[in-house]
Amino acid sequence: MKTFYSEAHRGHAGHFELAGGRLVPCFEKPVRAEYVRARVEEVGLGPVLAPKSWSLDAAARVHDAGYLDFLGRAWDMWAAEGNHTTALAMTWPVRGLRNDIVPTSIEAMLGYYSMDAGAGFMPGTYAAIRGSLDCALTAAECVAGGEAAAFALCRPPGHHAGSAFMGGYCFINNASVAAQWLRDNGAARVAILDVDYHHGNGTQEIFYARGDVLVCNIHGDPNTEYPFFLGHVDETGTGAGEGANANYPLPFGTDFESWGAALDHACGRIEAFGADVVVVSLGVDTFERDPISHFKLTSADYPKIGARIAKLGRPTLFVFEGGYAVDEIGINAVGVLTGFEGR
Amino acid sequence: MKTFYSEAHRGHAGHFELAGGRLVPCFEKPVRAEYVRARVEEVGLGPVLAPKSWSLDAAARVHDAGYLDFLGRAWDMWAAEGNHTTALAMTWPVRGLRNDIVPTSIEAMLGYYSMDAGAGFMPGTYAAIRGSLDCALTAAECVAGGEAAAFALCRPPGHHAGSAFMGGYCFINNASVAAQWLRDNGAARVAILDVDYHHGNGTQEIFYARGDVLVCNIHGDPNTEYPFFLGHVDETGTGAGEGANANYPLPFGTDFESWGAALDHACGRIEAFGADVVVVSLGVDTFERDPISHFKLTSADYPKIGARIAKLGRPTLFVFEGGYAVDEIGINAVGVLTGFEGR
Numbered sequence: 001m002k003t004f005y006s007e008a009h010r011g012h013a014g015h016f017e018l019a020g021g022r023l024v025p026c027f028e029k030p031v032r033a034e035y036v037r038a039r040v041e042e043v044g045l046g047p048v049l050a051p052k053s054w055s056l057d058a059a060a061r062v063h064d065a066g067y068l069d070f071l072g073r074a075w076d077m078w079a080a081e082g083n084h085t086t087a088l089a090m091t092w093p094v095r096g097l098r099n100d101i102v103p104t105s106i107e108a109m110l111g112y113y114s115m116d117a118g119a120g121f122m123p124g125t126y127a128a129i130r131g132s133l134d135c136a137l138t139a140a141e142c143v144a145g146g147e148a149a150a151f152a153l154c155r156p157p158g159h160h161a162g163s164a165f166m167g168g169y170c171f172i173n174n175a176s177v178a179a180q181w182l183r184d185n186g187a188a189r190v191a192i193l194d195v196d197y198h199h200g201n202g203t204q205e206i207f208y209a210r211g212d213v214l215v216c217n218i219h220g221d222p223n224t225e226y227p228f229f230l231g232h233v234d235e236t237g238t239g240a241g242e243g244a245n246a247n248y249p250l251p252f253g254t255d256f257e258s259w260g261a262a263l264d265h266a267c268g269r270i271e272a273f274g275a276d277v278v279v280v281s282l283g284v285d286t287f288e289r290d291p292i293s294h295f296k297l298t299s300a301d302y303p304k305i306g307a308r309i310a311k312l313g314r315p316t317l318f319v320f321e322g323g324y325a326v327d328e329i330g331i332n333a334v335g336v337l338t339g340f341e342g343r
Numbered sequence: 344m345k346t347f348y349s350e351a352h353r354g355h356a357g358h359f360e361l362a363g364g365r366l367v368p369c370f371e372k373p374v375r376a377e378y379v380r381a382r383v384e385e386v387g388l389g390p391v392l393a394p395k396s397w398s399l400d401a402a403a404r405v406h407d408a409g410y411l412d413f414l415g416r417a418w419d420m421w422a423a424e425g426n427h428t429t430a431l432a433m434t435w436p437v438r439g440l441r442n443d444i445v446p447t448s449i450e451a452m453l454g455y456y457s458m459d460a461g462a463g464f465m466p467g468t469y470a471a472i473r474g475s476l477d478c479a480l481t482a483a484e485c486v487a488g489g490e491a492a493a494f495a496l497c498r499p500p501g502h503h504a505g506s507a508f509m510g511g512y513c514f515i516n517n518a519s520v521a522a523q524w525l526r527d528n529g530a531a532r533v534a535i536l537d538v539d540y541h542h543g544n545g546t547q548e549i550f551y552a553r554g555d556v557l558v559c560n561i562h563g564d565p566n567t568e569y570p571f572f573l574g575h576v577d578e579t580g581t582g583a584g585e586g587a588n589a590n591y592p593l594p595f596g597t598d599f600e601s602w603g604a605a606l607d608h609a610c611g612r613i614e615a616f617g618a619d620v621v622v623v624s625l626g627v628d629t630f631e632r633d634p635i636s637h638f639k640l641t642s643a644d645y646p647k648i649g650a651r652i653a654k655l656g657r658p659t660l661f662v663f664e665g666g667y668a669v670d671e672i673g674i675n676a677v678g679v680l681t682g683f684e685g686r
């Protein structure tokens with residue numbers, strides 16, 4: 001399969017995040033995409049191609065227009081106030097505060113449009129966001145054009161980004177934009193299968209009231225795992241989307257035996273749903289040595305994930321999400337793809 | 344008038360907050376209360392007394408029980424995970440995320456029960472919170488007992504704390520708890536006048552649907568000033584509270600001429616409301632040299648504030664809130680009190 005990769009991601013570097021009461025260098029760093037790309041080339045998965053440039057039209061189908069506009073202006077507004085380090089929010093509009101007025105200062109807008117201090121801007125961040133989006137859309141176009149599968153090597157990732165907020169290293173929800181683009185270009189029913197360790201809260205939020213896009217998430221229990229405030233089993237969709245959202249929260253220490261059972265169940269949902277296309281939010285932070293996660297998948301398990309998804313027999317778009325054990329990130333991520341291809 | 348002061352505040356020290364994309368030592372530090380206390384003694388305002396110890400019953404009248412329980416356990420839960428630095432949240436339940444499930448891990452609970460990373464726990468924080476509450480209630484008891492005025496030298500401050508969240512250096516909303524206690528102990532109508540530079544969002548949230556407690560706030564425009572997401576003029580109360588909330592957001596650079604006009608208007612509201620008691624959330628970060636604020640009040644203006652409040656002719660409880668220009672914090676805060684006493 002083809003891999004789409006944009007060099008623009010490299011400029012999104014050196015950013016910090018708030019964790020454990022400290023500001024620490026982000027685990028989400030450029031080497032992640034570089035190692036995955038190197039592994040793609042090492043195993044000869046297929047060509048690594050630069051994506052086409054896309055406008056924001058497709059993104060605007062699932063994201064708030066004001067939010068997208070903010071993403072393009074955030075760093076410049078931050079720098080204009082004399083800041084040189086990572087642009088991070090400091091206050092959030094939680095319950096008891098208003099969400100109906102978009103504030104005008106950059107400090108306030110960062111909070112208004114985010115869920116945490118884990119999606120920080122550096123000078124090259126916006127170009128990286130756009131390059132990542134370009135990868136997702138170009139790969140989606142491939143799949144819509146008849147290829148069995150394609151790999152969008154997105155960085156930054158996307159699945160925590162909601163319709164109008166960033167968070168958890170994510171800005172534009174690449175998988176959601178791609179799923180919507182596929183809907184708008186011939187697919188009547190799209191399934192999103194999120195196998196990242198963390199619940200894809202943004203993806204769920206975006207499609208929660210939609211019956212045409214099934215969202216399945218296998219992830220760490222939100223009672224103890226980021227993003228904490230979404231991802232429970234009783235979240236089954238609303239309105240026209242009732243029944244089109246499935247969560248599989250799993251406890252600390254889950255190994256492939258239990259994890260694979262959840263995957264089997266989710267695949268059954270996708271078959272019953274009759275998806276025309278499958279979009280996989282491909283995170284490999286389920287790995288046993290991931291520094292911020294607590295599942296126990298081994299490198300030998302990732303090809304099995306790909307093989308199980310291949311059994312669905314549907315055009316499949318892989319969109320890269322998380323994974324922070326960088327030494328094995330290439331082996332694990334590309335393992336899913338070679339497993340999908342049956343080799 | 345009597346001043347109530349608890350030494351327990353000193354243990355709430357060395358905490359950091361997120362500001363400008365950095366973790367910086369909090370501007371809210373022990374010397375603030377020490378300098379105010381020293382000035383109280385220097386001008387001979389009256390005795391400085393230790394407060395009585397109070398249970399959480401009065402606080403539970405305006406705060407969520409789970410939240411109060413969390414405050415008592417937060418540091419120990421944080422330390423049990425091997426943390427030594429300030430306990431700070433990292434993710435918040437904004438729109439699109441759930442607020443109906445209280446998570447179980449400390450990282451998640453810190454986010455669930457906060458609006459920012461500006462109310463951090465250190466080992467001595469909870470004792471300081473309780474000491475601050477004790478000051479507010481003991482001073483309220485004084486006023487209810489017939490004294491014309493009393494000063495609760497509270498630290499940490501309280502006006503940003505909502506019914507179920509902390510933020511902006513605040514944990515328990517001392518002024519709100521005191522106002523409720525006054526309601527429960529003979530006052531039919533209570534007015535809260537918040538003159539801190541920042542909007543007292545917690546106080547507003549707590550009483551927003553109540554017609555028996557008038558809340559008036561004079562503060563920096565929330566479009567550009569913390570707490571950003573509350574404090575607009577169209578927030579006039581709801582239900583039984585309709586008309587019992589008044590906001591006076593003012594722009595950068597406001598001097599006493601404009602600020603005093605807002606105070607006059609607020610005092611008119613308090614008179615019309617027929618308050619039996621006035622609770623003043625006394626912040627002095629309106630000062631021209633405050634390091635985090637943008638009004639232009641001078642030290643000569645603070646006695647005028649006290650004199651204007653005295654003209655209301657009602658029993659008055661002063662509850663200390665913000666103010667970060669520490670060199671002048673005593674002169675300014677105590678200036679309001681001596682102005683009130685007409686000397």
Ligand SMILES: [Zn+2]
Pocket residue numbers: 196197198283285321322323
């Ligand atoms: Zn993840």
Ligand SMILES: [Zn+2]
Pocket residue numbers: 539540541626628664665666
């Ligand atoms: Zn303040």
